[in-house]
Structures are given as structure tokens and as C-alpha cells.
Amino acid sequence: MAEFSDALSITASGLRAQSQRLRHLSENIANADTPGYRRKTVPFQSVHDAGGAVGRVEAGRVRLDPTEPQRIYDPSHPLANDDGYYTGSNVNLVIELADAREAQRSYEANLKMFEQARTMSKNLFDLLRR
Template identity: 75%
Template structure:
């Protein structure tokens, strides 16, 4: 039975990690037009300790160090004497592509979780006979 619980633990760690990633991606998308906002990224790390080797968890949130976009708008309240202000470094197309990738990975982990649960249930039914 430990193989079933290991597969459930692996897939649930993937679900948690992708959920965290989607949270930060949606925050990035929401702040695309926020002046001075830096894109957040979440690295994944393999857990080597604990019951299930190979499980995944998220690391510390990192801010993208790419240059902020300089925007010319003299009427903006944050504009300097030259009419420029710093926008965000979020690329909407990249965020949407990353969100789609995270969503598909989440769905794959959910499918794996469901398959392991169904196999475990079928095994229990066979053992009851």
C-alpha cells in the first residue's frame, strides 16, 4: 500500500506547487500596468527528506531583475521632470503561456492523484472478496 500513498503524496505535492505558481502568475497578470511592479517567479525544488523522495515544493519567491519599462507620460503623477516613469517588467504573453503550462501540469497531477485513488479503491474491493 505504500506505493499508492507515495504516488498520492507525489501528485499532491505537485498540485500544491502548481497552485502556488498559478497564484503568483495571476498576481503578475493583475499588476501588468502597476508602475514599478517587478514580476515574481517561483522556483520548484525537489524534496529529498521526508517519506516521499522526489516530491516537489516551491522555493522562495524571487523578483525578476529585468529592467523596468520606461514610459513617457508627462501627465502621470509619478512622471519625472522629463515626463518618464517606470512601468512594470511583466510581459503579458509570457505570463499567459506560463499560466497555461501550470494549469496543464496541475491537471496532470490531479489525473495522477485520481488514478492512484481509483487503483487503491479497486485493490481494496478485490481484497474484500
């Protein structure tokens, strides 16, 4: 039975990590036009507990993308400098949408594994009751 709880723990950790990743991706998309906004990325790291499930993952500390933000020429913008430029964001919507699709698919795969492990443990209990 420990294998089933380990499988549930591993998939639940994947669900939490992808959920946090999706949260930051949606924040990046929402702030794509915000001047000075820096894209946030969430690295994943494996967790090794003594006696815990092997293969669990968790989201690491949020990092700001070091890519230089674009300079936008608009002399009428209130944040524009003397040359007429202001600092935009460094969010690329194509990258954000691709990352969001990848995170969504990973979330769905972890959810499917969670459901499969739960179904298998239920079927095992049904067999043991007979």
C-alpha cells in the same frame, strides 16, 4: 500500499506547487499596469525526506524578476520625472499567459495522476475484500 500513499504524496505536492505558481502568475497579470511592479517567479525544488516519498516537489522562495522595468513616456502622469518618464512594470502578458497555461496543464496532469492512484487503491481494496 506504501506505493499508493507515495504516489498520492508526490501528486499532492505537485498540486500544491502549481497552485502557488498560478497564484503568483495571476498576481503578475493583475499588476501588469502597476508602476514599479516587479514580476514574481516561483522556482520548484525537489524534497528529499528521510523515509519520505521520493520525487516530491515544493515551491521555493518567491523571487523578483531582475529584468529592468520599462520606462514609459507620459509627462502628464503623476509619477513622471522631469523628462516625462516613469517606471512601469516588467510584466510581459504573453509570457505570463504562456506560463499560466503551462501551470494549469501541469496541475491537471497531477490531478489526473492523483485520481488514478486513488482509483487503483480502491480497486485493490475491493479485490482484497473478495
